[in-house]
Amino acid sequence: xxxxxxxxxxxxxxxxxxxxxxxxxxVGISITxxxxxxxxxxxxxxxxxxxxxxxxxxxxxxxxxILRRKVWKPxxxxxxxxxxxxxxxxxxxxxxxxxxxxxxAATAALNFRMALDGQAIIxxxxxxxxxxxxxxxxxxxxxxxxxxxxxxxxxEMAAAREVQRVMVPEEMPAVIGYAIESVYQPxxxxxxxxxxxxxMKSGRTLVxxxxxxxxxxxxAMIVSMIVGMLRAVCDFTEEPAEILAELxxxxxxxxxxxxxxxxxxxLEDNGxxxxxxxxxxxxxxxxxxxxxxxxxxxxLVENSEYEQPELEIEVGDRMVLVTDGIAEARNKxxxxxxxxxxxxxxxxxxxxxxxxELAQQHGQEDDLTVIGxxxxx
Numbered sequence: 001x002x003x004x005x006x007x008x009x010x011x012x013x014x015x016x017x018x019x020x021x022x023x024x025x026x027v028g029i030s031i032t033x034x035x036x037x038x039x040x041x042x043x044x045x046x047x048x049x050x051x052x053x054x055x056x057x058x059x060x061x062x063x064x065x066i067l068r069r070k071v072w073k074p075x076x077x078x079x080x081x082x083x084x085x086x087x088x089x090x091x092x093x094x095x096x097x098x099x100x101x102x103x104x105a106a107t108a109a110l111n112f113r114m115a116l117d118g119q120a121i122i123x124x125x126x127x128x129x130x131x132x133x134x135x136x137x138x139x140x141x142x143x144x145x146x147x148x149x150x151x152x153x154x155x156e157m158a159a160a161r162e163v164q165r166v167m168v169p170e171e172m173p174a175v176i177g178y179a180i181e182s183v184y185q186p187x188x189x190x191x192x193x194x195x196x197x198x199x200m201k202s203g204r205t206l207v208x209x210x211x212x213x214x215x216x217x218x219x220a221m222i223v224s225m226i227v228g229m230l231r232a233v234c235d236f237t238e239e240p241a242e243i244l245a246e247l248x249x250x251x252x253x254x255x256x257x258x259x260x261x262x263x264x265x266x267l268e269d270n271g272x273x274x275x276x277x278x279x280x281x282x283x284x285x286x287x288x289x290x291x292x293x294x295x296x297x298x299x300l301v302e303n304s305e306y307e308q309p310e311l312e313i314e315v316g317d318r319m320v321l322v323t324d325g326i327a328e329a330r331n332k333x334x335x336x337x338x339x340x341x342x343x344x345x346x347x348x349x350x351x352x353x354x355x356x357e358l359a360q361q362h363g364q365e366d367d368l369t370v371i372g373x374x375x376x377x
Contacts, residue, residue, distance in 0.1 A: 011142070014135050019058045021131025026057035028124035031117050037095060039113035045093035049086060056082045157217065173197055175205045177269045181372040183356040191367035192219030192260075193323050194227060200238050203269070208243075209371055210262035210280065210298075211323045212255075222258055226251065226298070240264035240276035241308035244298065248278065251299040259299040263321055271313050271375050276306045281327070281339070284320045285313070287347030289339075318374040320346055322355070325366030329359040337362045 030053040034041045041049075056078060063074040172180045175197070182195060192212035199205055208230060212219045226247065233246045243264055251260065261280035265273055275283070275290070279297030283290050290311075296304045313319065322342065329337040337359055345355055352372040359368050 010139070014138055017131045018135045019062060021128045021135065022061045023054040023058050023128075024124045024131065025128030027051070027054040028121045028128065030054070031121050031124065035114060035117050035121075039110055039117070040096040042093040042096070045089045048089055048093075052082065052085050052089075168194060169197060173199060173205075175267060177271070177375060177377050178205075178267055179372075179374045179376045180207070181352045183352050183368070183370045185356060185360060185364070185368040186215075187325070187364055187367050188215050191215060192223060193325065193367035193369040194223045195321075195369055195371055196227060196230060198231065198234055200234060200266075202238060204238060205267045206234060206238070206240070206243070207265045207267065207321070207371065207373060208262065209321045209323065209369060210260050211325070211367070211369075212260045213258045215367065218256075219258070222255055222260065225254070226260055226262075238266065239308065240266050240274055241306040244276045244278045244306045245304060248296075248298045248304050249302065252302045255299045259297045261297045261324075265319070265321070265373065267373065271315075271317075272310060273313060273319065274308060274310045276308050278304070278306055281322055281324050284322075284343060284346050285311075286317055287343060287349075289343060290319070313375050315375050315377060318372060320352065320355070321369075321371040321373070323367060323369040325364070325368045326355060326359045326370060328366055329362040329368075330365055331363040 027050045030050040031046075033049070034046055059078050060071075060075065063078070064071045067073065168184050169182075172182060180197060184193060184195065186193065192215055193210070194212070195207070195209040197205060197207050210223075210226065212222045212226070229247055229250050230243070233243050233250075237243060237246070244262060247262065260278075262278040263280040263283065264276045265283070266275075267273060275292075277292045277295050279295050282292045292309075293307055295306055298304075327337055327339045327342055342355060345358065350358075352370040356368050356370045
């Protein structure tokens with residue numbers, strides 16, 4: 001695949017000055033023909049041919065920059081048109097016959113014509129080279145500025161990836177009585193999904209999964225803010241509903257129009273699970289969607305309350321938490337993977353990784369996160 005032409009990213013002023021420089025240089029070259037002709041070119045032909053050569057040189061230069069390897073397509077008709085125009089000029093304004101003998105007046109006129117041609121050549125070439133130098137310096141500075149900005153952006157993205165690496169645990173902490181597996185696959189270099197597995201002071205464990213609206217660096221920064229808030233809130237309460245309510249209160253007005261869905265599950269070693277949901281897709285228990293009443297995502301309403309259901313799971317039972325990027329995976333035919341297909345897979349015992357891989361193969365458009373929580377004893 002060909003890289004995009006630099007013509008499309010060049011500032012308009014640089015384009016105009018570059019083409020003007022081409023025009024003046026080729027006008028100067030055209031004037032040399034009159035010098036070689038010893039001033040015998042008719043004034044009308046002299047002026048018109050200089051303008052025609054300059055204009056066609058601009059057309060050749062522009063088409064070469066824009067079309068590059070396909071420059072031959074406009075080159076042939078342009079050359080025929082230029083050749084025809086110059087032929088008409090030669091026919092209607094032929095050169096004066098060469099003088100066999102010059103008197104003083106004719107010699108003075110010829111000297112004046114040659115001096116004028118020389119000055120015109122110097123001026124046109126000088127204007128052309130001034131234009132080329134200006135464009136070279138201007139584009140050089142723009143290139144340096146672009147590379148500097150690119151390096152800064154890459155540095156910021158590297159910092160964001162490092163922040164997100166901390167925010168999304170690479171290894172699951174051991175949780176007594178449970179086996180936890182996780183898969184996280186951002187759609188861009190950094191994403192808006194997040195999850196945390198937090199050991200609590202009481203010995204219980206809090207599993208949190210969430211999704212910030214949007215993608216990229218801005219979403220990643222909001223993720224880092226939410227995770228920092230989450231760990232601070234967990235220091236003074238272990239109730240999932242209270243944790244979400246406090247996160248919502250702290251996030252409201254600070255997310256610059258963004259919001260986050262979030263699902264919190266507290267695990268106890270006797271198999272008791274306590275849940276709270278803030279607008280997130282419901283979890284699946286043994287392949288069936290766990291019922292939740294409607295709830296508001298974090299950051300939209302200043303004071304929100306969240307229900308806190310409890311349940312007990314037996315050894316072998318499994319709860320799966322997902323973000324909406326799984327069901328919203330879309331193939332080339334724009335068909336969604338869908339929650340029903342995800343549910344069917346989980347009922348058949350699919351692992352978290354196989355669900356994530358299916359969504360990625362189907363057509364990943366959003367961040368993908370899957371967490372499996374199975375009671376092991």
